[in-house]
Structure formats: structure tokens, C-alpha cells
Amino acid sequence: MLSLERSTVEKSHPPPPLLEMRGIGKAFGPVVVLDDVALSCGAGEIHAICGENGAGKSTLMKVLSGVYTPERGEILIDGEAVRFAHPAEAREAGIGIIHQELSLLPYRSVAENIFVGREPSRGGVIDRAALRVRTLDVLARVGSSIDPDVECGRLSIAEQQVVEIAKALSLNARILVLDEPTAPLDSVESAKLFKLIDELRRKGVALLYISHRMAEVFDIADRITVLKDGRRMAVLPAAEADVDTVVRLMVGRDVSDFYPPRAQTPPGEPVMVLEQAGNDELDAIDLGIHAGEIVGVAGLESSGKIALARAIFGVEPFTRGTVRFVDGGGAPRSAREATRRGIGYLPDDRKRDGLGLRQSLRDNAALTLRAMAGVFASPTRLARSHRAIDAMLQRVDVRAASFGLPVEALSGGNQQKVVIARWLARQPRLWVVCEPTRGIDVVAKATVYRILRDYANAGGAVLMVSSDVTEVIGLSDRICVMAGGRLVAHLPAGASEETVIAHALQSHHSLGEPEAMQ
Template sequence: MANTAPVLEFKNINKSFSGVSVLKDVSFQVRRGEIHALIGENGAGKSTLMKILSGAHTKDSGDVFIDDERVEIQNPSHARELGVSIIYQELSLIPQLNAEENVFLGSLPTRNGFVDWKTVEKEAKRVFALVNLNINTKVPVRELSAAKRQLIEVARSLLHNAKIIIMDEPTSSLTNNEVGALFASIRHMKEQGITVLYISHKLEELFTICDTITVLKDGVITGQRSVKDVTKQDLIRMMVGRDLQNYYLSRQPKIGDVALECKHLNNGRQVRDVSFSVRKGEIVGFAGLVGAGRTETMRSIFYADKLESGEIWVDGKQVHIDAPLSAIKHGIAFATEDRKTQGLVLCLPIAHNTTLASLWTIAGKHGLLDSKKETALTKDYIEKLTLRTTGPDQKVMYLSGGNQQKVVIAKWLNSGAKIYIFDEPTRGIDVGAKADIYQLMSKLADDGAAIIMISSELPEVLGVSDRIIVMHEGRIMGEVTKEEATEELVMTYAFGGS
């Protein structure tokens, strides 16, 4: 069925954000009716390219052709008119409405001012057939499975005659059975001549569903292969293998006793029999794909989520942690992934955020707080962490991402922690602040703290860690020392071993 004419072509696409080049001369073709995978590490430029195609971003230079016609995509609704539709991970259906109403959301056909339900029913039947979807169209969609909701969304785009469907990690929230059903529907769509651009981190499924794979690395296309003549190892090699940048410090760790040991931690599907230990003076990197269970493991240790089973030992003694407060009392600090929603109270000043987890450090007379002491110690951290601010009274909502992250770090330093968990500590912050944070972590380790760093950026994990633990689908897949660590080895474990 697959026709050889390209339905979509990118020619020399360039895009940069505030001087940082994200896409460099990206050129490739997608044939009509094929299922075309686009893969690459986090930050390789996949989403940016897809956002350009779907009209959310505009390119700096280069050309996009749809059906051999040069197009300038202005905005998302223009992209839809051109037949390009993107299905997001977070679905945009209205849970209380039924499938038909969702498909026709915002475009209900009317007759004499009333909804023309007959047409709705007929048209809905047509698009549901296109995606091979058999459901009760009269029940609210919240009662349907995630896979079916996703297909309803696809059906909605087909109603508006989409010919190119972009699916971004469509299987990330599906069970194995649902994945099978989704793939059947995708193949059915392919037979109807619809082209699917498929973005995924799960390499195995590409071999099941896709025809062609295009690999992006650091904004450059490193190859396009037919699924038939490529192996998983080839793909990993194409995705990684760059020169390590040099802002990581070379340090001589002074490794001490075991500070934190976790035995057989379990928490649902995300944390399965996880055991590991971290020593004083050591930085342990946690690598893995998004959703591998790294964050969930750390949240269970800190009791941000309830731990189902397992033991936690601190300094050689088993401890019972039943609230974040008891984790803090045992000297554990947890700088969460999302500083805005979990780390900081944005409407409060830097000083109040600094002492948020350690009000006892500014206890004064008669149970009152000593605000002079608070100002003084906050000023101290501002200087030590080179925080750029107008002063301790500035609200943290007015700080840049990097400076906000430094406030989070100040908060945990002030709690006197001995074990630090940093979850994606450099996400969304600029290079200068990144270097500051690496330096800080290494200084903390040199002073005898035990450090865990979760990061999805491979160069960072390799550059900063003394030892790397790799997780895959809730389990620890492998452990790699600094000496033997290569991006390929880590990625192989991250994709579930060879």
C-alpha cells in the first residue's frame, strides 16, 4: 500500500532558542502511508521539530513541503488545515462528554440552530472505523481505557481530514494488551493511506510497528534506516557517542562508610525490588529513561509517596520513615524534579523558603522566630551559592530557574542534611548555573555528604557521577563504575539490556 512519493519533506530546517542551536540543517523525507519513527535522546530536538510541524513553533530557516508543496506553517490551526495533527501525551478530551461529543468538540454540525445529531452519529461512525475503534459512543470517555481515549483523539483529527498524524510516546501510559490494540489501529490507519510520525523511547516497539526510523542527535540527523536493516545497537550508537563537554570537574572522591542503604524497596509497578547503597563522599548517578522509576524510588525513600515494602538503613542503622519530616530528621534532603510545584513556595521571599524545612535553625526566645538570624543566614547562602537577587526579601517567583534551584539547595543545606537526593537538578537552567550546581555537589561530597543525582542527560550523568546505577521499568538493570562508563553501555541498560 505504501506509496513511494513523499507526503512530507523537511529541507535544511534550523531553529535556535536564545542563541542555543536546537536544530541544525535538518532534512528528511516521510513517504505517504508509512509509519515513520523519530528517535533521539532527551533534548535531541525531536519535540522542537514536531512543534514546528504542528505550528507551535516557527522555524528560523529552511523549508517544509507537504505533498510537494512548500508550506509556511503559521499556527496550530493552520497546521490542522494542512492536514497535520499532533496527539499529545496529556490528552485533551473532556472526560465528562461521550466519544461522539468529544470528536465534534467545537465543530458540532447544526440544523436550524439545533445540533444535528444524525450527522454527528454518521460522521463519528466513519472516523471510528478509520481507526478501527469499537466502543460504546454514548458513555462518558472517562469510563474508557487510556488506549481508547487516545484513539478517539486520533479520530477527532481524522474528522478534519488529517493525513499526517504525530504520536508522541503514545504507549507510555498503556498496558501491554492496550499497546497491541493501539498497534492494530495504527496499521489499519496505514492501510487507509494515513501517515504516522511516531516518537518513542521504547526501541523494541519501533521494530514491531514502524517502517522507517530517523535518528536525531543534538539537533542533527545522524541517520535514516529501514527497520529491516538495523539493530537496536545500531540505533543506540546513532543516538549517543558524542564528545563529552568539559565543564564537569575531575575530582578525586574520598569514599567513606555507607551512608544510605536501601533493601528490596517496592512500590507498585514503578519501584520493583530496588536495592542499592550510597557511601559518604560519593556521587551516585541514577540513569534511565523517563518513567524508569527513578523519581518514584526516591519519593518512596523520602516518604513523599507511601513505601509498600522494603528497608531503609542510615549510617548502619535501620530507620523507620513515616513522613517527610522523619526523613529530614534522619538527615535526608530531597531536591525534587519540579522545583516550582514541589520545591518552593513561590509567593514567599527567599529567606522564608531557605528556612522552610528547618525552622528550628532560627528559633529565638519565647518560641518566636529570630528574623535577624534568618536574614543573616540567608545572606550567607546568597553569597556562598552566588545567587543573583536583590536580597533575602525578594519573592522566589521573580528569580530565574537557576537561581530558584539554588534556593532549593539552600533550603536543604540549612536543614543540615547528610544525604542529598537531587532529581534532575539542572533541568531548564542555563550553562553557568549548571556549572555552579556541579561544583556545589562535588564540594558537598568532598565534605562527606552522600549524594544521589537523577538525571536524564547522559553527558551529565557520566560527567558528574562516581558510580552510575541504571534503572529500567522499575528495576535496577545495572551498575557501572566511572571508569567503565560509556554512553552506549548506560543506554543499553536503560533500554532493558541487550
């Protein structure tokens, strides 16, 4: 991973901070979410903010960006107190926010999204040519060749994140907040982002960086502020801190055995076998997935790894080759057929494809059980009962005041556990999980890893697709690498990050046979 130079803030005579937040307090009714929080960031500094989901990170940033008004404390820019009654006022003051949850308009073009409300006009009509030129210019600043005229809804998650970054930079922000910016990016795209961050730092932008990926925090940050339960626990120079210290401050205890031990017994029978399987996005896929194992799939965003998951689940079915499932049938032709036959699917974007955000936790967790029940089946009987669903939510450690709350009220980690509970209730023979820990904190990650390992140990087969190479290496019993829509390598457990990335960077135009498992 790219390691950025430390900024001038670590020298003996640091410049006055561009941003200061002093004694910030915020409550929602009787619940205090921020309690006397202080934060500063100098020009050209990268200041990371770490904490569990619910620690107060996002609320603090919403105070900074004018979404929330604090009950106590003050914000200073260049030493002068400011108060924002609206996000527009924060933007005018040079504060830009790149949110973890994308906010693009899916049916509008890239250009229209970047300059929404600020489109150049001529004679009262939008100047499309000028809009396109400006968009190309700002996309060039982030090293992107995305078509300015394409609808944002047709872009991948990684491409949409790039558009969000370009949109923020088009506002010439002096203070830029990046909330989980690499969550949807693979290692190559993340490296490009880090280069851009380094350029912004050199230009004097103050950068607040929120991430659950500890490795990248220590690679790029100058200082780290740790929040827990709405309070500031510590401010640490990144060069003098370590992951164990930060995690201990975040969760109040040591987190040992982050990745559970791998299976000690050989895998069981094949659950699914693919031979020369393909479709419009995949070609010549040879892969066997066995009971009792976790097979990790790594690759760049455009490698075909998500297409592989969707094909197995019948969303975009295989159209050639041979597919044999444990039930004796071939490739599922639809998601419903796959579900009926014992295949589960955790989507890479839980909000877009996995959750009914305004429905309750309980209804979301029971969704698949009820959808696959008979026409005359009671929606609240046996496994579909409130008691059974609540027990499943408790089993995966969903933390909420009530399981009747809308799922949109939960943190990202708890939302992910709701989707996981839904599939655990179905007990599929093969569980395809995509980006299982995207945008969730370190404690929630450990919980998800334990759930997946326990599931495999109980005889389930897991195919895990992830952009986090460290995660793939740490959890998988075998590792497959995708590039250009093909499987280019089969690697053993514990393969090095360098080896995985080297195979992921291959082009399908220069491939021979996939490397055999050692």
C-alpha cells in the first residue's frame, strides 16, 4: 500500500490549525452522542478518526458540515469562529464531505451529478459543451476516464465513489472529509486515491480521514483521534502508535484472534463444480467448492469477481460450460431458483440490493424465509415467527433498542448482520458472500469472520468475494484470483498479499492456464 510522507505538522513549530472543533456536544433527546469532543487539523495534514460504528464519527462530521447544530462547543476556521445553519454554508466555507453512503442521482449523468445546481449556462439554458469540458477537467484531477455523459446508475460502486470524490473537489474544498473512501475500491484503485490524497495534502488541504481499515490509517495519517461512545479517548501521532493500541482504545479491550482458526479437517464433498463455465462477462471458469471450507475470491473491481458471484446465484446465469450442484441439478437460472435449491447470497451493496431500509430489522431478517414459504403459509409461524427471528438476530449480535425499528436507523455493521441473519435462517448449502465487511468497524468484522468460520465448520460451503486482500488471506482456506473475467490463479491458504495482487493485475489477453494450487 502506498505510504505517504508525513506532513509538516510533526515538526517542532506546527502552523496554526486550519480547522478546530472545541468542546463539541450533541444529543438527541436523552441520548448524548457527542460529549466535549475536540479535534483539529492543520493545512496539509491527514488526520484519521477511528472508532466503532456508533462512536460518534459521522455525527461529528455532520456537525462540521452544517447538517447538525451542536448544543455546545464551537468550530473555528483559520482561528475564526464559524457557525453553520445549513450545509450550503459549510460548503461556502470550504468544507467538502465524501460520504460513505453514495448520494448520486442514478438517472442523471456524471457531469450533471458533479455540477448539480452549479451547471454553466448560456442564455438561461445549460451549456452542455461547457459542462462536459469542466467535468473532464475535474475527472482528470482524480485520474479517471469515466464518460461524463453516462448515467451514474450504470457505474460500478468504485466508479460512483470516484464521481463523489470529483464532485467534492470541484467545490475547491480547503477542508475535505473522506468517510470510508476506499470501502468500495480494490487495492489498485485505493493506491490511485492515496496518490490523489497526497497531492491534496501537498497543496495545503486539511484532510479528515475516517476508515475501519487500520493498515491504511497507519500508512497515510499524520495523527489519529480515537472516539468511543461519543467521547475523545486519545489523539496519537500515527508514527508512534500501533494497531493494538488504537483497537484497545476503540473497544475498551484487546481484540485477539481477529481471524478465527482455519478448519483442521479436510473439506467434505463438492457442493458445486464449475467446468469451463461462462457467460457474457466470464470465460472458462473451472472451480470446485466443497463443504466445510471458505474459498476466497480476490481481484480488481473489473476482474469479474462479482460477476462470478452473481452467476452462481442465478442473477446473471452461466450460459455455457458445465455446472453441477450438490442436488444433482445444473446452473440456477434465477435467484429464486438458487435460493430454493440451497444457495444463499450476500450482496456487495447491502443498501441497494439487500435491505428494505424502512422496514423493521425483524421484517428484513425474515424476508427470504417468508418469500420462499408457500402461498398459504403463515408469515409468523415456526421459523418465521417473531420469536425465532429475534433469536437469530441475537445470535449474530445485532445491537438495537428494538428489533421493530426501521433498519435504516442502524449502523453499517448492524445492518450487515441483519442480512447475514436472514441467510443463516435459511441454512443454505452454499453461501456466496460479497464484500462481507465493507464499511463496518473492527469489532463487527471480527463477529462476521466468526460467523462465516462457524458456518463452514458446521459443514456449509462459503464462497467469499472481497476487495480487501488482507481479509481474503486471513479468512480463506483456498484463494482464487480473478482477472479479465477468468480465474487466473488458485492459491493456498496464507498466500502473500504480493502474490495475490500480482495475479490480480494480469490481463486476460496474456493468460495461459491458471496457476495450480501449491
